[in-house]
Amino acid sequence: LYTRMLKGEKDLPERHQLRIIHKEGYPVWIETTTVPINWQGKIATLNFIRDITEIKKAEEENQRLQEQLIQSQKMESIGRFIAGIIHDLNNILTPIKGFTQLSIARIGEHDPVSVYLKTIFSSVEKAEGFVKQLLAFCKKQKPKLEVLNMNDMIENIEDTLKRLLGEDILLVKKLSPDIGTVEADSSQIIRVILNIAANARDAMPLGGQFIIETSNVEIDDEYLKKYNGLKKGPYVMISFTDTGVGIPPNLADKIFNPFFTTKEYSTGMGLSTVYGIVKQHKGNITVHSEKGKGTTFRVYLPRVDKKIEKESAEKIDKIYTGNETVLVIDDDENIRKLIIEILKKLGYKPLEAMTTDIALFLAQFYNKTIHLVISDVVLPGIGGPVLIRRIKKYRPNIKVLYMSAFPENTLKKYGVDENSYNFIQKPFTIEYLAKKIREVLDKCR
Template identity: 45%
Template structure:
């Protein structure tokens, strides 16, 4: 260390000790040193504060104070200069106290040789250099990790047990809109989790007291009042007494993931609901088919009996009641078929505004004077393709539903508009394709519905009305018609506020269809043709045969397709018309017609069914050149349809 320039400060109130120390330095291998002297406690501490010396030799006795106090005070003032305590005797307790106060080493004056003094000073200086290097490395490391924490994309925050924010990185700006300086020193929980959210915080703080790691998701409130969902992993920092000192939280903004998860859950709910309604629809369609066979018989024979009875006959009144009951039941089965999407539709290109305008007066009479009916037709509304009568039924049912939701009066609004449903909307609503739609909305200011009720509103026979006040088929009919027309329907409701039903029908680029003129009615029909009747239901078969024979037709009957083909092969004369049920065991009516037409291509075909079977109907629309009559039918309606099919090459025909 001959080239070293070591600056030494001796703090000693005895001038003789200073002289002895200076002589001792002259004998050691420290030729390049500077020895300064401070003669008092106060002077020594003041010089140490200047941080100009490499090492301090501090005498234990300094007037009324002592060297240990000086070392302790220097360390409390964050002065890092190495300090060696000089004592007059080898006192272990003093030495330990000095080391605990922050001394680097200690020497006993009478036992200090030049070599020992040199080693002690060298060690103290070297130790201080190493400490400075370590502190610099630690400072650089802290700065390095500080930059990483500051630039981290996840929020990192320190919070005291009382809630005060001790630090937070820059990521908080993206998540909550606050600058870090706006939060440091403030109550983290009160700022970001006000009102309702703070109640969750109170429960969360109890978890912090009991667990080292707490994982949780909470919605925070941003600076501009928005809600963001953040997933937190929090670690407790404890002191030596195992007491909570600080909560370190690491947060990730998962708002988009939560929204995606909610959208997925909504879509799954919609899919489950759609599948359930599809299953119920299949069941309802099957029931309606069977009922329509029975109603065909009841209605048909009622009509035939009324023809034979005098109007004043008491039996005639009884039969009339039977017929009326059958007609009411027919209305119910039609609604079931509408829900199950098994109706035969006659779609036309139409303007929803015109449909609403055509029935507006009727709707006004329907809702009564104590309710306000308002229409808001959209300008430039595009065309849709649907069955006009069915769309009128949809509007009628929705208005009736709105009226019944407002027993004390209110306001009903029918609105139309062109709307574009984008990809995001399509993701959130199953079965929707992005594109342009005509929207038809019916809104009421009634009692509204809770979320549980909304799950069931489109199911058949579900109703919130009193017993005897409704069938529970109104909204299910709407649902079926809209879906069969290629559209979609959703309900939006809030208890005590009201309900809105929104229907979306895809726009078409076609001209509005012109209404067809009504045909004239002939006075009488006398048939001369031969008809092959294939029907597996005996009662329906007998009714149809009797109804046709009454008008002069020759009727060949078959209970199934096999019998019909056998008759076709054996009959010598012409078979002008095949009248067949669509759904029959072993072979459908469509398959029967295909085989029969190979043998008799001139024969015309009339299909009949209790619902729109997939064999001849696709999406509610009859296949091209298909003649069809739906059950239940009356004898007159049956003959009317037969005349139409047999004379279809004429420009027009007449009914009974």
């Protein structure tokens, strides 16, 4: 450049940025500015050199933040997109599940067709499981927390794990006998374990070992220096080690991304689901891997000092019936028909409204008591919450049960009065709806 400048060439770039090595061995960024001048009658160059290492660092940091922002925006829009799909799927699954259940009840266990119907029912439940998995990824659903012992959890799913791993992989358990309890959603924790185990299996096509270890750990400043993402305090750690192919270092920070996969026929949702679930439980997951030797995932969950409750509240052993009048509002015909059908079966007097206008008309002119209104939250026109407020003008004592295919924690957005509402998540089982209706009707205001 200098030579070309000295030869009098015009329009050459004046500034240059270079990365050089300082004599002490560390890299430094400099910027040179070269100006052609006349020096004692000859053409010469005047050169300035400036240390721009700090500026370069700031630029790189800025770039990194930009990329992070774009990434998080991308995740957010994927999240919104998936939330929409979840809503539609829940609406589709609700009548399939309900009518299948009703059909089984109608034809009886002994009819050979009931086997077909049960297959449909279990397929729907599988689809629901899939939807829940998507939900966990969207972080839209609060986990159903119960006090759990991780050792028991692992023992409980040992058979499933063995079947998943296959004959060539040895399952080794090293469970700490005095393991503390955690507060977690058991179905989600199972999903975490099975996803990690499935990956381990794929990493050991020729067999090997899958080692699950539990221990109590204290997260202290030392730990936090190495990993962030946790608060100080007591945790239960579950580590999963395989003797598989390992993860190449350049992929290590990508494996938790949704849709990242190195497998031909996979969706790449496994670890991103795991990550979403663990974060929802205020925990953390780390990964250590050596190529050719194997991989260890460590899941940390906050430890709690609580005892395990024995009976699960979800068990419903009697069908809840009644004879009250119930107004059902849903613009989705299949769901409306399903609820009407269930209500009739349980002995209630159902009234049906497919639009908010019809509902208001009934509220105003129906000449007997309406005890309960079951309404979808999102309805065309004025929407559920406004409709309910208007119905209450005519019938201040009416009880209200909202239902939605959207998760409960999004209801505020739709104007549901937070202090006083009852809610049922679609898709529901007949037993659950029946129990909920009875519960709302029996509540004293």
